Amino acid sequence: MLTMKLYNIAHSRAGDKGNTLTLSLIPYQETDYNLLCNSVTADRVKTHLKDVVVGEIIRYELPNIHALLFVCQQALMGGVTTSLAMDTHGKALSYALLEMEI
Amino acid sequence: MGKAKIRIGCGAGFSGDRLEPAVILAEKGELDYLVLECLAERTIALAQKRKLQDPEQGYDPLLERRIRSLLPLLVQNKIRLISNMGAANPIAGAQKIIEIARELGLSIRVAAITGDDVLAKIDPQWPALETGEALEKSGSIISANAYLGIEPILKALQSEAQIILTGRVADPSLFLAPMIHEFGWKTDDYDLLGKGTVIGHLLECAGHITGGYFADPIKKPVAGMAELGHPYADVFPDGSAVISKVEGTGGVVNLQTAKEQLLYEVINPYEYFTPDVIADFTTVHLSESGRDQVSVRGGTGKNKPATYKVSVGYKAFFLGEGEISYAGSAALERAELAGEILTQRLKDQFPDLRIDYIGSSSVHRSNFGHSAVPYEIRVRAAAKALSAFQAALIGEEVEALYTNGPAGGGGVRKGVNEVIGIVSVLLDRGVVEPKVSIFTHP
The missing domain is CATH 3.30.70 (Alpha-Beta Plaits)
Structure with a gap:
């Protein structure tokens, strides 16, 4: 089976709270919601973002708006205020999730 | 009380946001309320530093420029402004607004909300939520501000103040307070407060819901980014709303922009904590109801937390x-x-x-x-x-x-x-x- 990047079928916005990174994952077509639920598990995201997320990843399903939310702990190198990272907020990491192939 | 609808605009989503979208909202948006959200977590600590150096400072550095361009429009169009541009010094900020009003020959009543500064009320030995270690172990403490909720804003609204200037207040509370004030919602009707908080959260980052920080020329093209319009919501007494923007401005309001913003910085969609309510975002329904129009329904809530969160x-x-x-x-x-x-x-x-x-x-x-x-x-x-x-x-x-x-x-x-x-x-x-x-x- 052919693989494709999440970028092709979904969009995402990153957010930050302290050292926690939030990543939404929203399919362009609501009919792709089940596909994302089945193939983008918290475990798979944890593997994909192994260089970024140190802590646990919790996945929330929001069937009301056909979207997933990944809450990634210990992901911002200490958090927005004291990180040495280029992108202290982790704002650009939405597109890191969209690099994942399914 | 008893209005069938109020319109709340959001003309800034952070301290350094563009100036003219708020002016366009005030000029052409037919607003009842304009909110400017200008205070990030760390912004207030930096403002506190400025206040320590000069007791006349400590409010938002762009307050003067924003107010100078907005004040005539606010007065002319009878729009009430609610903003956390007071930052570390709402009193000095309010006095600056009075000075500008005097210069421009405009009549104005400004309410300054204080009490969020709790530096004298915290113990450096208390453990920080993030580290579990004593606060003072993180470093020399320079500020402590509690996230206040709707209560003082409601008092200020009852005072007929046309401009309400706050320090640290939870962002959604800036939007929820006028809904409660106008519709007479009870402050323990947590389902309504949950719905109002959802609307506030959708608006609070201004351009986020009108295509700003959303555009991707390949997958999510947005027209007119250089003249991005900021959003307003028509809010109804049942806690539903329609989010849109001023006709002719750049950007887009659609299901995709609304979904991205609904989940932005949410760490638990079942329990979104504010000082007013714990809101549930998993019961929110969004639909496109016209060009650049998204209808928001649902959202629920439960009793507010017993404590205030304090940023140190x-x-x-x-x-x-x-x-x-x-x-x-x-x-x-x-x-x-x-x-x-x-x-x-x-x-x-x-x-x-x-x-x-x-x-x-x-x-x-x-x-x-x-x-x-x-x-x-x-x-x-x-x-x-x-x-x-x-x-x-x-x-x-x-x-x-x-x-x-x-x-x-x-x-x-x-x-x-x-x-x-x-x-x-x-x-x-x-x-x-x-x-x-x-x-x-x-």
Whole structure:
């Protein structure tokens, strides 16, 4: 089976709270919601973002708006205020999730 | 009370946001309320530093420019402004607004909300929520501000003040308060408060829901980004709303922009904590009801937390940085050699030294197997230091690569910044005493 990047079928916005990174994952077509639920598990995201997320990843399903939310702990190198990272907020990491192939 | 609809606009989503979208909202938006959200977690700690240096300062640095352009429109169109531009000094901010009103010959009543500054009420021995260790162990504490909720804003609204200037207030509360005031919602009707909080959350980042920070020319093209309009919501007494923007402005309001914003910075969609309510976002329904129109229904809530969250600002460290670029053949190899030299010269003194290769893996901390060699690459060195003097060594070492490093390095930039960190504690509600002070002209 052919693989494709999440970028092709979904969009995402990153957010930050302290050292926690939030990543939404929203399919362009609501009919792709089940596909994302089945193939983008918290475990798979944890593997994909192994260089970024140190802590646990919790996945929330929001069937009301056909979207997933990944809450990634210990992901911002200490958090927005004291990180040495280029992108202290982790704002650009939405597109890191969209690099994942399914 | 008893209005069938109110219109609330959001003309700024952070301190440095563009100035003119709010002016367009005030001019053409037929608003009842304009909210300017200008206070991020760390912004208030920086404002506190300015206030310590000058007791007349400490409000938002753009307050004067924003108010000067908005005030005539607010008065003419009878729009009430609610903003956290008071930052660390709402009283001085209110006095500045009165001064501007006097200059422009406009009558105005301003309410300043204080009481969020709880520096005198926290104990440096209390454990920080993030670290579990005593607050003072993080560093020298410079500010402590509780996230206030709707109560003082409601009092200010009852006072007929046309401008309400706050310090630290939970962002959604800035929007929820006028809904409660106009529709007579009970402050323990948590389902309605949950719905209003959802609407506030959708609006609070201004351009986020009108296509700002959303656009992607390939997958999510947005027209008119240079003249992006900021949003308003028509809110109804049942807690539903329609979000849109001023006709003719750039950007887009659609299901996709609304969904991205609904989940933005949410760490538990079942329990979104504010000082007013714990809102449930999993019961929200969104639909497109017209061009640049999204209808919001649903959202529920339960009893508010017993404590206020307090952001504590502390002096963390001095950040030293330096950057240098390499381009053309063997750019990556020369950049990596620069990185090795810097590591060798700095790692003993700066154990947490970070070397980034900008253009390769600096932003995502990985390149997910994309191994294409970039034509040009920029090396960045960064480290924490105890003094500005020590932090400057990072940039100095990068600059010294001009005569001691790999061939063809250029464009050195170096910098030192004092970094303020933020940790949190919870504080009993009874300890916090929000206060409303009124200033008028004439």
